[in-house]
Amino acid sequence: MFVIFLRSLIFNVLFYIVLVGWVLAATVAALFSGRAVVKVAKMWGQNSIWLMRLICGTKVEFRGLEKIPQGPLIVAPKHQSMWETFALLQFFDEPLYILKRELTWLPVFGQLLLRGGMIAINRAAGVKTLVEMARRAREEVRRGRQLIIFPEGTRRPVDAPPNYKSGVGQIYVDCGVPCLPVALNAGLFWPRRQFMRYPGTIVVEFLDPLPAGLDRREFLRQLSDVVETATNRLVAEARQEQAELFGRVPSAVPPQVEPAPKPESEQVG
Template sequence: MTSIFVRSLIYNVLFYLLLTFWILVAVPTFVLPRRALMRVAKLWGQSSIWLMRVVCNTKVEFRGVEKIPQGPLIVAPKHQSMWETFALLQFFDAPVYILKRELTWIPFFGWLLMKADMIAINRQKRGRILMEMSRRAREEVHRGRQLIIFPEGTRTAVGAPPNYKAGVGQIYADCGAPCLPVALNSGLFWPRRQFMRYPGTLVVEFLDPLPAGLDRRTFIEQVSKLVETASNRLIEAGRKEQAELFGRVPSTNVQTAAPKVADRDLGHR
């Protein structure tokens, strides 16, 4: 495990140096169309994946890429790690994220987020957040963009009970676009709130899209079932691989058994 610690240290240092490099490269895109900035962002994501492969021996496998629809789209990935926030960029022409407004205050990085027309929300407007998110999401999706939204709202530990937010169903209904569920097991290799980066095969699986027009409750039930079932399968395979590599599953905030999706976990309150 000592070598894994050293590799993790090297990767984390190089990751932020690489991020700084791409921010500097992106500065000239302030005076260019948005697609120029998005091209740089995709290169950042791809280079960070490459770096993790070289330094940490973390291979990445993308499955079901052929299922990604063209045009306006809602993308609903499982969210276990920071990793997917940049790794998924490469697959979409005009991706847009919903993020907290405070991120746009970061010099250069935040300015680039604004240049990219990301949806920044003021979390202090508690009663109006969903309304504002839905309005902006609808506008951006109707412009032909791909909204990447994490249905659980925040990163969850591997094996933690799912908690799909009902508000995502409202955004889906308002946007009137198909939804692409995405399963993954990134939390085994880049655990949330942890320093360590682990070797193995990180898998992202694009699932069959859900059509537009489902009622909100049906949508939440279907997207959660699809994402959780596939993610649990990927997590199980990843655990087996890690057990072979280490003789045990590393401590990554992993629960011993992945829970079933219960109706109370679907965001209905």
């Protein structure tokens, strides 16, 4: 495990050093257009995947690429780590995220997020946030963009009970476009709020799109069912691989105490 720790240290240091370079490149791109900023972000994501494979021995397999629709779309990935926030960008023409407002307060980086057309929300504003988020999302998606929204609102530890928020259902209904569910097992290799980066194979699986026109409750039920079923299968595959690599599954995810669910009016993720 010392070798894995050393590789993780080298990767983490290089990841943030390289990020500074990409931020500078995006700052120059911002002088031209928001689309140029997004293009730089895609290149950063691909570079980060390559860097993690080179240093940590973490490979990536993307399944179901043929299922990605063209045009306006809602993309609903499982959210286990920081990894998927940059790794999925490359597959969409005009991707955008809904993100917490505090990220836009970061010097330079926050301004680049806004320049790229990302939607910043104040999570403390409750129902008012949900209404504004849905309005902005509808406008951007109808312009032909692909909205990447994590349906649980925030990163969840591997094996944590699913906690799908009502906000994604409202956005789906308002936008009137298909939704692409995405399952993954990245949390076993880039654990949430941890230093270690593990070797093995991250698998991302694009699932069959859910058609437009479902009611909100049925949409959330179907989305949760397909994403959780596929994610559990991918996590089991990864654990088998890790057991073969290490002779056991690394304790990458410590026991978590689940917070009490938020009231419905606060579920805006």
